[in-house]
Amino acid sequence: MIAEVPNVTLPRLFQISRAVKETHDTFTFELKPLDGGEFTFKPGQFNMVYQFGVGEIPVSISGDPLKKTSIIHTIRAVGGVTKAMRKLKKGDVLGIRGPYGTDWPVLRASGHDVAIVAGGIGLAPLRPVIYHVLANREKYGKVILLYGSRTPLDILFMKEIEKWRARLDTEVAVTVDRASGAWRGNVGVVTTLISKAHFDPAKTMAMVCGPEIMMRFTVQEFITRGVLKDKIYMSMERNMKCAVGFCGHCQWGSNFICKDGPVFRYDTIHDLLMQREM
Amino acid sequence: MENLESVLKEHAFLSDFPDELLPVIVGCASNVRYDTEQFIFHESEEAKKVYLIRAGKVAVEIFVPGRGHVVIETLEAGDVLGWSWLVPPYYWHFDARVVEPTRAIALDGECLRKKCEENHEMGYQLLKRFFTVLSSRLQATRLQLMDVYGAKADW
Numbered sequence: 001m002i003a004e005v006p007n008v009t010l011p012r013l014f015q016i017s018r019a020v021k022e023t024h025d026t027f028t029f030e031l032k033p034l035d036g037g038e039f040t041f042k043p044g045q046f047n048m049v050y051q052f053g054v055g056e057i058p059v060s061i062s063g064d065p066l067k068k069t070s071i072i073h074t075i076r077a078v079g080g081v082t083k084a085m086r087k088l089k090k091g092d093v094l095g096i097r098g099p100y101g102t103d104w105p106v107l108r109a110s111g112h113d114v115a116i117v118a119g120g121i122g123l124a125p126l127r128p129v130i131y132h133v134l135a136n137r138e139k140y141g142k143v144i145l146l147y148g149s150r151t152p153l154d155i156l157f158m159k160e161i162e163k164w165r166a167r168l169d170t171e172v173a174v175t176v177d178r179a180s181g182a183w184r185g186n187v188g189v190v191t192t193l194i195s196k197a198h199f200d201p202a203k204t205m206a207m208v209c210g211p212e213i214m215m216r217f218t219v220q221e222f223i224t225r226g227v228l229k230d231k232i233y234m235s236m237e238r239n240m241k242c243a244v245g246f247c248g249h250c251q252w253g254s255n256f257i258c259k260d261g262p263v264f265r266y267d268t269i270h271d272l273l274m275q276r277e278m
Numbered sequence: 279m280e281n282l283e284s285v286l287k288e289h290a291f292l293s294d295f296p297d298e299l300l301p302v303i304v305g306c307a308s309n310v311r312y313d314t315e316q317f318i319f320h321e322s323e324e325a326k327k328v329y330l331i332r333a334g335k336v337a338v339e340i341f342v343p344g345r346g347h348v349v350i351e352t353l354e355a356g357d358v359l360g361w362s363w364l365v366p367p368y369y370w371h372f373d374a375r376v377v378e379p380t381r382a383i384a385l386d387g388e389c390l391r392k393k394c395e396e397n398h399e400m401g402y403q404l405l406k407r408f409f410t411v412l413s414s415r416l417q418a419t420r421l422q423l424m425d426v427y428g429a430k431a432d433w
Binding site for chain 1: 347377
C-alpha cells in the first residue's frame with residue numbers, strides 16, 4: 001500500500017473576501033478557501049502566498065488563530081510581487097501554501113508577564129499573539145504592547161491599538177521615530193519604552209518582531225531590565241522560497257529560517273546574530 | 279506631607295542617589311507645573327534649569343522653516359529634560375513644548391554647578407547619572423537616524 005503524501009508545493013486556492021488599505025504602503029487581505037474547508041495556524045507562522053503569473057512570497061499570518069474560516073495577511077508593498085498584489089481586489093484568487101514555521105511561545109508564556117515589542121510591519125506577525133493572550137487573559141500576568149513606527153501615518157491597526165489601550169488589563173504604548181508638532185503621542189525609538197514599562201523582569205516572556213537592528217537593541221534593553229535570555233523570542237526574516245527546508249535560500253548557519261524559525265529563542269541564536277554577512 | 283526631598287527621592291533619576299547628598303540638591307530644587315502648549319524653554323535662550331519630570335509629556339522639538347515644528351523626542355514621568363545647563367555657554371539647543379499638563383522638579387543649573395564644584399562627591403554622583411541619560415539618548419538617536427523601518431525587502 002502506498003501512503004498518500006501531501007504535496008507541500010501545491011498551493012490551495014483562496015479568494016480575497018476583504019481588502020483593506022492600512023497605510024500608504026501596507027494593505028490587508030482577508031482570504032477564504034475556495035474549497036470551503038478550514039485553515040488553522042499558530043501565532044507566528046507564515047504562509048507562502050502565490051499571485052499566479054507574478055510570484056510567490058512568504059507572509060506572516062496576522063489574523064486571529066481562533067477564526068478558522070479565513071486567513072488574514074497584512075502585506076507591505078516593497079517589491080515587484082507585493083506591489084502587484086496591492087492592486088488585487090475582493091474576489092481575486094491567490095494560491096496559499098502553509099502554514100509553515102515555528103510559533104510564538106504563547107503556551108510557555110502562561111503564568112508570565114507578556115511583553116510584546118513590535119516595530120513597523122512587525123506588528124502583523126505579533127497580532128495573533130495579542131488575540132490569543134487577550135482571549136485567554138486569565139492565564140497571563142501583565143500584558144504589555146510596545147509599538148514603534150516610522151511616522152504617525154505608518155502606524156498599523158490604529159483602531160485596534162486604541163481598543164487594546166482602552167482595556168484596563170493591558171499596557172499599550174506607541175511611539176514614532178519622527179513627527180510634526182501636530183502628533184500628540186510619543187516620539188522616540190521603541191526601545192526607550194522598555195525601561196518605563198511595568199513588568200516583572202524575573203517572570204516576563206518577551207516577544208519581539210521588527211527590523212533586525214531594532215530587535216537587537218530591544219533585546220539588549222530587556223536584558224538590561226533583567227529578563228532572562230531564554231525568555232526572549234524574536235522573529236527572523238530571510239529570503240524564504242520553498243518554506244520546507246529544501247532549497248536553502250533562507251539558510252542561516254545551521255538553521256533554515258522557514259523550518260527552524262521564523263520564531264527563535266534569543267539564547268539559541270545569539271552567536272548567529274553577531275555573525276556578519278549571515 | 280510630601281516634601282521636596284522625598285519627591286526627589288521618588289524620581290527615577292535620583293532614586294538611588296546617596297541619602298546624605300540629597301539635601302544638597304534640595305537647596306537647588308523647586309516645584310513647577312506647565313499647561314498644554316506652554317513652552318518650558320526656547321532654542322537659544324539661556325539654559326538655567328534642568329527638569330525632572332514627575333507627570334505629563336513634553337516634546338523636545340525644533341522649528342524648521344517650511345516644515346514647522348519637528349519633534350525630536352517626547353519625555354514623560356521619570357525622564358530628565360535638559361542638559362545644556364551643564365555645558366558652556368549654557369544655551370538651549372531645542373524648544374521644549376508641553377504636550378500634556380506637566381509637573382516637574384526644576385533644579386537650578388547655576389546652583390547645581392556651584393555645589394558640584396564645592397562637593398566633588400555630589401558632582402560625581404550627579405554627573406554619573408547624567409552620563410547614563412546622555413548615553414541612552416545618544417543610542418536612541420543613533421537608532422532613530424538609521425531609519426530602520428525604511429523599505430528593504432525586494433519581493
